[in-house]
Amino acid sequence: MSSILYWLDPWEPSPTVVIAVLIAAVLFARGAKRAHVSLARHVSFWFGLTALYVALHTRLDYFFEHEFFMHRLQHLVLHHLGPFFIALSYPGAALRAGIPFTWRQRWLKPALNTAAARILFKVIFNPVVAVVLFVGLIYFWLLSPIHFKAMLDWRLYRIMNWSMVIDGLLFWWLVLDSRPAPPARLAPGRRILIVIAAIPPQIMLGAYIFFTPHELYPIYSICGRAFTWISPMRDQQIGGLLLWIPGSMMSVIGALIAMRHWLRLSTRQRLVQQRARAELVTA
Amino acid sequence: MSSWFSFQPKGWFAAVLATLATLFTALILSAGLAACSRPDTTPWKLTDVSGHLPDLDFKLTDDTGKPVTGQSFQGQTTLVYFGYTHCPDVCPETMARLMQVMQQLGPDAKNTRIVFITVDPARDTAAALHDYVRAFDAQHAVGLTGTDGAIESIAKRYRVAYQMEKRDPSGAYDVTHSSAVYIFDSHGHARLLATESDSIDTITHDLRRVIDSTDS
Numbered sequence: 001m002s003s004i005l006y007w008l009d010p011w012e013p014s015p016t017v018v019i020a021v022l023i024a025a026v027l028f029a030r031g032a033k034r035a036h037v038s039l040a041r042h043v044s045f046w047f048g049l050t051a052l053y054v055a056l057h058t059r060l061d062y063f064f065e066h067e068f069f070m071h072r073l074q075h076l077v078l079h080h081l082g083p084f085f086i087a088l089s090y091p092g093a094a095l096r097a098g099i100p101f102t103w104r105q106r107w108l109k110p111a112l113n114t115a116a117a118r119i120l121f122k123v124i125f126n127p128v129v130a131v132v133l134f135v136g137l138i139y140f141w142l143l144s145p146i147h148f149k150a151m152l153d154w155r156l157y158r159i160m161n162w163s164m165v166i167d168g169l170l171f172w173w174l175v176l177d178s179r180p181a182p183p184a185r186l187a188p189g190r191r192i193l194i195v196i197a198a199i200p201p202q203i204m205l206g207a208y209i210f211f212t213p214h215e216l217y218p219i220y221s222i223c224g225r226a227f228t229w230i231s232p233m234r235d236q237q238i239g240g241l242l243l244w245i246p247g248s249m250m251s252v253i254g255a256l257i258a259m260r261h262w263l264r265l266s267t268r269q270r271l272v273q274q275r276a277r278a279e280l281v282t283a
Numbered sequence: 284m285s286s287w288f289s290f291q292p293k294g295w296f297a298a299v300l301a302t303l304a305t306l307f308t309a310l311i312l313s314a315g316l317a318a319c320s321r322p323d324t325t326p327w328k329l330t331d332v333s334g335h336l337p338d339l340d341f342k343l344t345d346d347t348g349k350p351v352t353g354q355s356f357q358g359q360t361t362l363v364y365f366g367y368t369h370c371p372d373v374c375p376e377t378m379a380r381l382m383q384v385m386q387q388l389g390p391d392a393k394n395t396r397i398v399f400i401t402v403d404p405a406r407d408t409a410a411a412l413h414d415y416v417r418a419f420d421a422q423h424a425v426g427l428t429g430t431d432g433a434i435e436s437i438a439k440r441y442r443v444a445y446q447m448e449k450r451d452p453s454g455a456y457d458v459t460h461s462s463a464v465y466i467f468d469s470h471g472h473a474r475l476l477a478t479e480s481d482s483i484d485t486i487t488h489d490l491r492r493v494i495d496s497t498d499s
Contacts, residue, residue: 062444065444153335222476223463224462
């Protein structure tokens, strides 16, 4: 028990993380009762949210700061795994229902209807912007000089981690939407397209890091590594592999799920059309 | 499903441009963040960390047993190094190098201090630190120790990794730790990072520049 508490002790306490996770948890718990969320979706949401919390706010952060491959593992959770499972649980309706009715009426609706909000959604949910952001953020934070500063400066470090979480949620929410479009932002085919478009750049960067024969990220050698029994080059290679294989695997799984949604939606559409035709004939 | 290929060319092209522009601006901004904090535009030979690490601040005990804080070093340029007295090779080597830097600095070394912070407070008592540090440079070097928590918090502050390795049968153990030297100016602002691969001449050169630029 005490060892669990030891690991749960945040390495760098951040009220922002606690408040954000708590708000999401309370809204979902309140709203799930009214929004009829299935058990599978419950499990998916709580797993995703817990994964994000563990990756952001525990003693593991020491290892994320001081070992490159552990850092890649953290980002795999923050950008892929956590947001993936949260999006898979499709929590929008539950979260909305979790907000007290008067607040929804007075604040949420007017805020979402402002011109600024509409333009913002139009831009960030544009399929091309979504792919460029998803891949661009991975590349940006892995540029050698940027990575150096992000790992040294605690403010940049937090911006980096939050940018990964927020972008991960946006991207997977677009991809894993199971509804027809509209009301979904993207047509079912485009969802598959954007998730597949994000695969090659991740493989390329992962392979580049894996095959580079010199240290790309000296910050870990300068500040000291958490696992002294792993050589700097081996650390870098494992980090590259983590981006290369599990990173792109998540996209493949995402594509398969989007494909299933598409097939289901097109079957349903065909049924609706057949029924309409049959009604015409009998009439 | 005829609609899913129908990108409007103008719309998505503009969107790509906008996103790339945003990323590019972020890149320029972060580069600018590093650039604008130094008045002299020639690049440093050591790693410039101005503006990215917090000011010198801690509550520890020095090797004579007196409590010290970051404020105690106000007006002095400090070279902060994390190590421990049982350290087999890296620490003595680094201390010897810093000693040579002090010699090269000559009169400029008057207001410069080598601050040796132990990462092994269990074994490094004030007296042990005193003997160890003063053997290298009695004039400029000072050893600091403190509680486990105090040491951990300053190491965390400067992103220094350290951990106790397994004990051998006699009970002795190594502590692996960062070998970086953190250079703070006389106002306590973090300025440079020196590593094992930086030569004594390079450290002296940049250190003198920090001393000169802060005094004026």
